[in-house]
Amino acid sequence: MNNEPIIAIDGPSGAGKSTLSRRLARALSYTYIDTGAMYRSVALAAQRARIDPDDDSSLAELCDTIRIEFVRGGESDRVLLDGEDVSSEIRTPENSLLTSRISSRLPVREAMVRLQREMGARGAVVLEGRDIGTVVFPEADVKFFLSASARERGRRRYEELKAKGLEVDLDQTIAEVEARDAADSAREHAPLLMAADAFDIDTTQKNIEEVLEEMLHVVEAKRLSAAQFKRNGP
Numbered sequence: 001m002n003n004e005p006i007i008a009i010d011g012p013s014g015a016g017k018s019t020l021s022r023r024l025a026r027a028l029s030y031t032y033i034d035t036g037a038m039y040r041s042v043a044l045a046a047q048r049a050r051i052d053p054d055d056d057s058s059l060a061e062l063c064d065t066i067r068i069e070f071v072r073g074g075e076s077d078r079v080l081l082d083g084e085d086v087s088s089e090i091r092t093p094e095n096s097l098l099t100s101r102i103s104s105r106l107p108v109r110e111a112m113v114r115l116q117r118e119m120g121a122r123g124a125v126v127l128e129g130r131d132i133g134t135v136v137f138p139e140a141d142v143k144f145f146l147s148a149s150a151r152e153r154g155r156r157r158y159e160e161l162k163a164k165g166l167e168v169d170l171d172q173t174i175a176e177v178e179a180r181d182a183a184d185s186a187r188e189h190a191p192l193l194m195a196a197d198a199f200d201i202d203t204t205q206k207n208i209e210e211v212l213e214e215m216l217h218v219v220e221a222k223r224l225s226a227a228q229f230k231r232n233g234p
Contacts, residue, residue, distance in 0.1 A: 006127070007144070007219065008140035009127065009143075010128075010130055010145050010195070012148075012192060013096070013180050013184075014152075015203055016211065017036075021034070021128035024126050024219075029124075032128070033126070033128070035112065035116050035130075035132065036129050037079045038115065040090035041079060043103070044086055044090050044095055045081060047095070053098065056107045066082055068081060093176055096180060100187075104188065106188075113136050130184055131192070142222050143195050146211070154170070158170045
C-alpha cells in the first residue's frame, strides 16, 4: 500500500456509494471523486446539445469541450458543468436513464477514464463509480463493492426524490433501478462487475454508520499490513 493510497468504491445505483464515499474521504482527509456525476454531467450536456446517445463522433467532441469540476462545501459537494451548478439536475430519473446509455459509449468512457486517472494519480483519493476497481484503477490499494437489493435501492431512491419535492411512484422507481442494473451489467464497455479482490458489503440492512465503520476497519487493517510489510520486507 502506497503512502498516498487509492481507494476504489464500486456498486450499483442506490447502494449508498455516494454518501459512504464522501464520508470515508472526509474521515481519512482524502479527496472524493464522484465519477458517476461525471457521466451524469456528460449525459446532461448531450441532452442539452440534442446529441443522439449513439453518435460517438459528437459525443467525443462534446467530451473534449465541456469542463467538469467538483466544489467542496458544507455537507455536500457541488458538481459544476462549464461553471454551472448542476448537482440536482444531473440526478433526475430521466437523466439517470440517459446516463446509462451515454456512459456505455466508448468515446465517453475513454475520455472520462483519462480524466479520472489524472484526478486520482497522486493518491489519497476515494473514487466512486461502477468500474473503478476493474478498469480505472485496477491497481487500487483498497477496493470496495457496495450492494443492496433492488427493492431497497429503489426505496432509497424514491425517498430521496420525494424529499426533493418530485412526484414519483415507488414501483416505477424500483423498476427504473432494475432497468439501470440490467443496462449497466450488459453494456459492452466496462460492464458493472465486482473486482476479484474487492471487499463486498451488502448495505440492505445496515445503516450508514455501520457500513462506514466496517470500511474504516478494512482501510486501517490494510494500512497496518502495509506498514508491517515495509518494516520486515518481502
